[in-house]
Amino acid sequence: MPAAPPAKGARKAPRFIAGPLWLTVPALVLLVAVVGYPLLIIVLRSFSEPAWGVQNYVWFFGTPVNLVVLQRTFEVSAWVTLACVISAYPYAYMMTVVGPAMRMLLILCVLVPFWVSGVVRTMAWVILLQDSGVINSLLKWAGLGTVRLIRTQLGVVIGMTQVLLPFMILPLYSVMRGIDLRLVQAARSLGARPSRAFLQVYLPLSLPGVYAGAIIVFILALGFYITPALLGGPRSVLLSTLMQNQVLSLLNWGRGGAMGVVLLVATFVLLALAAPLMRQRHKQGARR
Amino acid sequence: MPMQKHTRLILGLVCLLVAVWLVAPTLVVIPMSFNANKSLAFPPVGFSWQWYENFLTNPDWSSSFFNSLKVATLVAVLATVLGTLAAFGLDRMRSATASGILRMLLITPMVVPGVVLAIGIYAVYLDAHLVGTLGGFVLAHTILAIPFVIIAVSANLEVFDKRLETAAASCGAGRLTAFRTVTLPLILPGILSGLLFAFVTSFDEIIVALFISNPYLKTLPVQIFTSITRDADPTVAAVGTVLFLATSLVIAGGLLLGNRRRKS
Known part of the structure; x- marks a missing residue:
């Protein structure tokens, strides 16, 4: 060949x-x-394993615990994606309107997390979120009492969002940079209020960036392993941890494999669903 | 876009909050590394260099650091060669459909859920006796790094003017000479950034490494992970600080070099 x-x-x-x-x-x-x-x-x-057939899938979808974890995995990914969109949108927009020096600084803030190894960053979140951690010290100092963050789903979402935020900001910024701001000015001069000009002109033009970033973040979040393992507790186990447990602790390759296939299928189905949205983005780019 | 004053103020505050959120976890590591106590409670108490000493003298830490360096260097070279060749092949393919499908295939390691791939590789390596071997690490990390090289080199090839190769050929240069003297220097920035990405990808990779490590060969991220899960050891913070400083120096150096080159 x-x-x-x-x-x-x-x-x-x-x-x-x-x-x-x-x-x-x-x-x-x-x-x-x-x-x-x-x-x-x-x-x-x-x-x-252990015998030919679909018994592992029957087991997976027939065991309530697995379904709870599967649902939780999607839920956490959805929360992380939503948190990323909400915090990345104003940030990316700011990057397009400030001067070059300020823009450099904002880009630097997005890239700094990549400079420190991913595991170290997750450890930093342990320091920040633990019961005697920075966030709880601040809350106590402000007289707001303490919140349990480590080993909870909220802690996992906070940590994962920070790790995945750059993957949302960068595609969003690259789309927003190409939006002609004169279109918004035109809408304003035709009598649209600022909110209307934003909702009817700017937001639709920026949506391709939101879709692209959201799909990347969601897919990466589905397979996340390290952050949930270190920040999560027994009540916030995700599918990846469950799969690792089946294979390494219980040596059950069949059941672990079935979980892996479920994760794989979910990822590729999402990618296939997102493909038309991505293509739309290319077309818009060409028209511009 | 003209903005009302209060809109601008709110926007600025939100951005400040997001920026702090992005940067805080990186910076909180630095003070922790000078902690006098063996704890990760914040704020740190006292001042000491003991965790840096531990990183340098404890064989667990130093050997895993050198393992990571070795693996990442080999991966950077191998992934850059294979990735650059593949990017060339994809760029010169006449059938757009074929090159599109092949490109998608070669990029898949980026989207396959880490744990699924890691467990699959673990299964294969158990049979092939590759668990805990240098070769096993290099092979697995290379395939994870190739997508980054392909993306970086392809971006350069897209803007490369192919007529330059024709010109070199018409001046009597052989294909290899033309490639070496014309094409290579022009796409070198893409290749170099691919090399850097490949190195970082391997140096930082944890999920696959966690599965294919054994007591005889483990990489730095694996050592960090086991240290975090076992006890609250501030050595992790010292390692994080060293890595942060090293990366900052490399990036600053790269920026300075780039600036000087542009000026000359």
Whole structure:
């Protein structure tokens, strides 16, 4: 197989160093070996261990605990996505209207979290959220009493939102940067109140960025493992933790595999549903 | 867009809050690393360098640090070579459908849920005796890093003027010479940023590493994770601070170099 394409490519495009398809073969071989084959193993084991059949899926969807965790996983992802949209929207908008120096500073704030390793950042959230942590000290100092944050779902959402926020801000900013602000001015000069000009002109134009960021955040949140494992408690277990538990602690590859397949299918269904929204974004970009 | 004064004020406050939220977890690590007590309670008490000493002298920490460095360097080189080749192939493919499908396939490691992939790789590595081996780490991290290289190099190839290669060829340069003297220097920024991304991806990767580590070979993130789950050890904060400073220096250096190059 690797022998045939270069000859064909070399004949048709003599100026290039080799056939184009041949160049992707090394990466594709690695992809099949380290991603394709392992995922296939997961799918196979979900149907074959301990015996062939769909018993693992029957077990998964027939056990109330699993369904609670599945629902919670989607719920947490939805909350995180919503929190990201709400906090990223004004921030990204601000990035488009301030001067260059201020914009540099705002971009810096988005990128700084990437400078510290992801695990260290989650540990920082442990420091901030724990019962004797920074947030609770501040609340106590302000006379508001203390809130239990660590080992709760709220703590998980707060931590995950911070980790995922840059993935929302950056696509949103790249779309907002391309919006012609004169359109909003035109709406204003035609008598629209500021709120109406925003809702009918600016918001629709910025929606492609919201969709793109939201889908990335939601998909990444579905598979999150480290943050929920460190910030969450027994009552905020997510599907990824449950799957790890099945495989590593209970050595039940069949049930763990079935959970993995559920996560995989959910991810790819979401991606497929989001594809038309992404395409719409490209079209709008072209029209501009 | 003209804004009322109070709208601007509220917007500014919200942005300030979001900025603090983004940055606070990074900065809170720094004071914790000088804690005199072995605790992660805030605020830290006293001042000491002991956690930095521990990072440098405790073999658990130093060996995992060097393991990460070794793995990330190998991954950066391998992923950059494979990713750049693939980006070229995708760019020069005549069928847009084929290149679109292949590109999507090569990017999938970015969206596959981490735990699912990690457990799959763990299953395969158990059979292939690759758990806790350098080769196993490099292979797994390379496939996770390739998408970043492809994205970075493709962005450069998109704006690269292919007629330059034709010009080089018509001046008598062979294909390899043309690539080496014309194409490569022009897409070098993309390749370098791909290299950097690949290094960071591997150095920071935790989920797959958690599964394929064993007591003989573990990377720094795994050591950090086990340390956090086991006890409240401020060494983690010291490591975080060192990494933060190192990254800041690299980025500042890169910015300075870029500025000087632009000026000359």
